[in-house]
Amino acid sequence: xxxxxxxxxxxxxxxxxxxxxxxxxxxxxxxxxxxxxxxxxxxxxxxxxxxxxxxxxxxxxxxxxxxxxxxxxxxxxxxxxxxxxxxxxxxxxxxxxxxxxxxxxxxxxxxxxxxxxxxxxxxxxxxxxxxxxxxxxxxxxxxxxxxxxxxxxxxxxxxxxxxxxxxxxxxxxxxxxxxxxxxxxxxxxxxxxxxxxxxxxxxxxxxxxxxxxxxxxxxxxxxxxxxxxxxxxxxxxxxxxxxxxxxxxxxxxxxxxxxxxxxxxxxxxxxxxxxxxxxxxxxxxxxxxxxxxxxxxxxxxxxxxxxxxxxxxxxxxxxxxxxxxxxxxxxxxxxxxxxxxxxxxxxxxxxxxxxxxxxxxxxxxxxxxxxxxxxxxxxxxxxxxxxxxxxxxxxxxxxxxxxxxxxxxxxxxxxxxxxxxxxxxxxxxxxxxxxxxxxxxxxxxxxxxxxxxxxxxxxxxxxxxxxxxxxxxxxxxxxxxxxxxxxxxxxxxxxxxxxxxxxxxxxxxxxxxxxxxxxxxxxxxxxxxxxxxxxxxxxxxxxxxxxxxxxxxxxxxxxxxxxxxxxxxxxxxxxxxxxxxxxxxxxxxxxxxxxxxxxxxxxxxxxxxxxxxxxxxxxxxxxxxxxxxxxxxxxxxxxxxxxxxxxxxxxxxxxxxxxxxxxxxxxxxxxxxxxxxxxxxxxxxxxxxxxxxxxxxxxxxxxxxxxxxxxxxxxxxxxxxxxxxxxxxxxxxxxxxxxxxxxxxxxxxxxxxxxxxxxxxxxxxxxxxxxxxxxxxxxxxxxxxxxxxxxxxxxxxxxxxxxxx
Ligand SMILES: *[C@@H]1O[C@H](CO)[C@@H](O)[C@H](O)[C@H]1NC(C)=O
Ligand SMILES: *[C@@H]1O[C@H](CO)[C@@H](O)[C@H](O)[C@H]1NC(C)=O
Numbered sequence: 001x002x003x004x005x006x007x008x009x010x011x012x013x014x015x016x017x018x019x020x021x022x023x024x025x026x027x028x029x030x031x032x033x034x035x036x037x038x039x040x041x042x043x044x045x046x047x048x049x050x051x052x053x054x055x056x057x058x059x060x061x062x063x064x065x066x067x068x069x070x071x072x073x074x075x076x077x078x079x080x081x082x083x084x085x086x087x088x089x090x091x092x093x094x095x096x097x098x099x100x101x102x103x104x105x106x107x108x109x110x111x112x113x114x115x116x117x118x119x120x121x122x123x124x125x126x127x128x129x130x131x132x133x134x135x136x137x138x139x140x141x142x143x144x145x146x147x148x149x150x151x152x153x154x155x156x157x158x159x160x161x162x163x164x165x166x167x168x169x170x171x172x173x174x175x176x177x178x179x180x181x182x183x184x185x186x187x188x189x190x191x192x193x194x195x196x197x198x199x200x201x202x203x204x205x206x207x208x209x210x211x212x213x214x215x216x217x218x219x220x221x222x223x224x225x226x227x228x229x230x231x232x233x234x235x236x237x238x239x240x241x242x243x244x245x246x247x248x249x250x251x252x253x254x255x256x257x258x259x260x261x262x263x264x265x266x267x268x269x270x271x272x273x274x275x276x277x278x279x280x281x282x283x284x285x286x287x288x289x290x291x292x293x294x295x296x297x298x299x300x301x302x303x304x305x306x307x308x309x310x311x312x313x314x315x316x317x318x319x320x321x322x323x324x325x326x327x328x329x330x331x332x333x334x335x336x337x338x339x340x341x342x343x344x345x346x347x348x349x350x351x352x353x354x355x356x357x358x359x360x361x362x363x364x365x366x367x368x369x370x371x372x373x374x375x376x377x378x379x380x381x382x383x384x385x386x387x388x389x390x391x392x393x394x395x396x397x398x399x400x401x402x403x404x405x406x407x408x409x410x411x412x413x414x415x416x417x418x419x420x421x422x423x424x425x426x427x428x429x430x431x432x433x434x435x436x437x438x439x440x441x442x443x444x445x446x447x448x449x450x451x452x453x454x455x456x457x458x459x460x461x462x463x464x465x466x467x468x469x470x471x472x473x474x475x476x477x478x479x480x481x482x483x484x485x486x487x488x489x490x491x492x493x494x495x496x497x498x499x500x501x502x503x504x505x506x507x508x509x510x511x512x513x514x515x516x517x518x519x520x521x522x523x524x525x526x527x528x529x530x531x532x533x534x535x536x537x538x539x540x541x542x543x544x545x546x547x548x549x550x551x552x553x554x555x556x557x558x559x560x561x562x563x564x565x566x567x568x569x570x571x572x573x574x575x576x577x578x579x580x581x582x583x584x585x586x587x588x589x590x591x592x593x594x595x596x597x598x599x600x601x602x603x604x605x606x607x608x609x610x611x612x613x614x615x616x617x618x619x620x621x622x623x624x625x626x627x628x629x630x631x632x633x634x635x636x637x638x639x640x641x642x643x644x645x646x647x648x649x650x651x652x653x654x655x656x657x658x659x660x661x662x663x664x665x666x667x668x669x670x671x672x673x674x675x676x677x678x679x680x681x682x683x684x685x686x687x688x689x690x691x692x693x694x695x696x697x698x699x700x701x702x703x704x705x706x707x708x709x710x711x712x713x714x715x716x717x718x719x720x721x722x723x724x725x726x727x728x729x730x731x732x733x734x735x736x737x738x739x740x741x742x743x744x745x746x747x748x749x750x751x752x753x754x755x756x757x758x759x760x761x762x763x764x765x766x767x768x769x770x771x772x773x774x775x776x777x778x779x780x781x782x783x784x785x786x787x788x789x790x791x792x793x794x795x796x797x798x799x800x801x802x803x804x805x
Contacts, residue, residue: 038138043105046073054140055080060265061088061144065102072096074189075104075114075123077146077159079265083285088144088166088267089159091123093182093189110134112148112157127156144168164189167241167268173249174198175237179270184331193302193333194274198237203230203251206276206293208302210333213407215360217274217301218293219253229253229513241268245278245290257290266290274300295575296638298410301359305335309356309409312638322351323427340427344382349427350375350420357388357415359408366400367392374400378422390417412638513574514586518593520546525553533605535651537665542600550600551585555593566594573666576643580631582654582664598664602657605664606713607650611722618769620659621717625777626802627661628653632710633795635666636703644701648709649690650716689724689736693787704789710798711784715741718777720762742782749779776805 036057038044044052046065053064059080066076066087075091091104091114101117112135114123127135127148135148135156145168146159160171165179173179181192193210203225206218215221219228230251239249245257245266257266257278264280267287271277278291294300298310304318305327311317320326320336327334342348363384364377371389378384383404390399399417522528524543532540538556545551570587573596577583588595603609606624609616616624628648635643645652645666654662686695692708694701715738716723723738741760748756757774780801786792793801 036140038106040106040110040136041108043103044075045101045103046099054138054146056140056142056144058142060142061140063140063146065097065099065104066090067099068096068189071099073099073102077140077144079267079281081265081285082281082287086267086287087189088164088168089146089162090164090189091125093164094191095122096189097122106135106138106148110136112138125157125162143170145171165270169241169243169245169266171240173239179268179276181270181274182272184272192272194270194272194300196270196276198239198251201225201232202235202237203228203232204239204249204253206270206274206300208274208300210302210305212306212335213302213405215301215408217299217408218276225251241266241278245280247278247291255291259288259290273297274303296412298412301408302333304409305333305407307336307338307406307409308332309353309411311411321353321421323421323423340424342422342424347425348379348422349425350378351423352418352420353411354418355415356409356411356419357417358386358403358406358419359410361403361405361407363402363404364400368397369400370398374398374402375420378402378420384422386419386421388417388419513584516586516588516595516597518588518590518595521553521588521595521597524551528553528555533651535665543597545585545597549585552598552600554596554598556595570596576635576666578631578634579660580627580662581634581666582662599662601654601662601664603655603659605651606653606655606661606717607722609655610650610716610720612720615720615764616659616717618765618773622770622773622777622802623659624653624655624661625714625717626799628663628710628713629795629798629802631661631663631666632706633799635663636706636795644703645706645709646701647686647690648706648713649687650713651687653713687724689722689738692789694789699789702789703795704792707784707792707795707798708789710795711781711792712738714777714784715781718761718774718781720764738785742785745778745782773805776801 036054038054044054044064046052046067053062055062061077062080062085063077064075065073066078066085067073074087074093074096076087077089078085078087097114098117102115102122104112104114106112111127112125113121116122125148134150136151138146138148140146143160147155148157150156160168161177163171163173163177163179165181167173167179175198177197179196181194182188183190183192193208195207195209197205197207199205199216203219205216207216208214219230225232230253232251234250234252236250239247239251239253241247243262245260245264246254247256247268248254255278257280259280264282266278266280268276268278274294275297276293277289279287280290282288297303297316298312303316304310307324308318308320308326311319318326318332323340324336324338326332327337363381366374366377374387374389377400378387381402381404384402385406386403388399388401388403391397392399521543524545525541526543528541530542532542532552534540538554540552540554543551543553566587566589570589573584582601583599584596585599586597588597608614609620632645632648635645643666645663647665648663652663652665654664656662686705686709690709690712692705694705712723719741721737723736723741725737726733727735727737727740745756745760748759757771757778760778761769761774780793780798784792784798
């Protein structure tokens with residue numbers, strides 16, 4: 001007591017108190033702006049390159065001036081903990097202000113203004129207040145929302161109502177709102193050409209609105225609203241994603257982050273390349289893609305501009321056709337311009353580029369006409385810049401399209417037919433000296449099973465790389481030149497008959513993918529009555545859905561129980577469409593049950609048709625070998641989710657009524673291994689006899705394991721017996737049938753005997769086969785089962801080889 005009294009009466013105390021008071025006062029006024037609230041009458045500005053900030057209470061978001069370079073500043077909100085301070089909102093994206101002297105103030109009369117150094121008002125939000133201009137304070141919330149509050153705390157304005165290119169969790173996306181991409185990569189925040197919005201028919205869409213054209217590219221413009229899994233009947237036009245990473249929209253579009261669950265900070269951003277991506281922030285401050293709208297990035301319209309062609313190498317790159325040059329290398333949206341002027345009367349030649357399509361701008365479309373008639377259509381029409389000639393799907397009808405503008409060019413091995421560019425006769429189309437390709441397909445094999453983790457977009461500085469068409473053309477080695485003037489028709493007709501045989505598979509498939517209730521499936525399968533088969537991943541039952549579709553219902557085994565993993569993988573499987581892959585219609589995930597609903601394939605699996613007593617004629621054998629190759633090539637190279645099957649064998653190849661093969665069970669490798677970490681497989685997968693030797697070693701698993709298994713299968717198709725069986729002599733297993741087969745085949749090929757093929761084939765064929773095809777298939781098979789995986793061809797190369805025989 002006495003001590004206290006004495007202390008208070010100490011003569012030093014009042015001065016100490018004053019000192020404290022002053023310190024606290026200055027301290028608090030100096031730090032007022034680093035809190036989350038800006039009071040009326042104060043402002044945020046940049047001084048000595050350091051901006052005043054508002055910080056959300058949990059420190060996730062920062063609001064202030066975001067500077068790029070020496071003197072361009074934007075009033076923005078960004079993620080505090082992301083390495084590159086990812087901006088999620090900007091007040092003045094198209095009008096940066098000066099660093100020194102610019103400020104955002106909450107004025108004494110209660111409005112917010114952003115003024116440049118010269119006093120010009122650059123931006124000011126419209127407050128939805130009847131007692132106009134009465135904002136008491138600006139507050140940055142934990143959600144990343146900057147709000148202006150009135151005297152009663154009511155919200156007069158919020159940044160969430162005016163998104164720029166990013167949507168945050170729980171931020172409502174509604175009618176009239178638009179996410180607009182940045183113009184280019186880092187450092188250019190101006191409005192770009194791509195936008196995400198609710199269209200007039202209530203459907204969420206992505207649109208390219210460039211200098212030349214505008215077009216919708218997502219969801220797939222080739223399908224109806226309903227085929228795209230949307231509805232246009234709900235006019236509320238509202239969409240939102242929650243803290244778990246689940247997106248839901250009034251047009252019924254929904255998706256989930258591949259890392260669904262509480263924890264990571266997320267954002268949905270329309271990137272400058274026109275793709276819409278969901279990102280998660282990891283603990284090291286980098287972003288990982290957990291969902292994206294277009295896996296096939298070349299399908300984004302406008303990406304390579306007028307005349308430009310998008311090529312997968314496998315990452316998308318832009319190129320110009322020969323005779324054209326890029327207008328602006330830093331902005332491919334501007335496309336390529338011709339290095340020639342084509343007058344109407346000039347003689348022309350055509351340059352053929354296989355597997356290329358340009359979306360839209362058809363001048364004429366004709367069916368069942370000859371190649372030369374199609375070419376003549378283009379020669380005779382001054383407006384025609386190119387034509388496309390191909391075979392229709394599953395028929396011998398020819399299709400001819402002449403084009404008067406070339407936009408949205410896209411090259412894919414899955415595009416049938418070729419595009420023929422019209423050029424003046426004098427234009428030099430020889431290839432330039434420098435032909436090197438930056439980056440090759442092979443580099444990416446090892447990244448095959450990683451989904452959405454390493455992204456080239458999370459580091460904004462790393463832009464897409466581009467090459468000229470020459471480069472990819474020479475790399476692929478498929479550009480053929482066709483010089484035609486009127487007199488050369490004969491020559492051309494003969495060579496022009498190079499028939500496109502690949503199918504335009506994915507276009508016609510609609511996406512009716514959905515979730516089923518277990519009660520529906522119980523009913524469909526009559527309580528899992530008819531068992532179709534059993535595999536490593538589960539038991540398959542036959543069922544009939546309410547719409548009379550016959551389906552196969554697979555009950556997955558225990559390893560697929562984690563719900564978030566299941567969801568993520570199902571989202572991937574949903575997007576994989578190819579005529580040689582079994583189509584998945586939907587899934588069911590209730591309690592502990594995990595089921596997949598796929599199409600029912602009439603003719604059962606390949607093994608039943610191939611090994612005795614089954615028998616396939618030669619034509620069917622070739623078709624099956626080709627189909628499996630195409631399906632695997634799609635998984636490995638085209639579908640860009642980099643799926644490795646890991647269990648290719650005759651049991652997993654189903655045959656439809658036309659004996660067209662469909663690969664089953666793909667994607668499940670991902671399903672079972674994603675529970676672990678990264679791309680490492682936690683357990684061996686596959687079936688003895690079909691498994692590549694690297695499974696036994698410590699080498700990383702690449703797409704080449706499927707190539708190996710394919711090799712075994714194609715040899716079995718040729719030989720008609722199970723090559724994985726052991727050959728026994730005197731009750732001793734001495735080698736597998738395959739080892740013996742390869743040994744004998746190599747020996748016979750080397751010895752140059754004429755009759756070597758006969759001995760290697762299924763004797764039941766009884767001479768009914770094509771020698772060349774058989775020889776090709778055996779050689780492909782042998783190269784696929786090479787011990788050294790770098791010597792095995794890729795599935796793409798195998799498809800090419802089979803096409804040539
Ligand atoms: C329209 O969508 C909203 C948001 O998803 C939903 O709440 C509402 O029930 C839907 N209306 C109809 C008629 O389906
Ligand atoms: C094509 O013609 C235009 C106008 O006549 C001219 O400006 C341009 O330079 C010509 N381009 C070439 C490549 O000759």
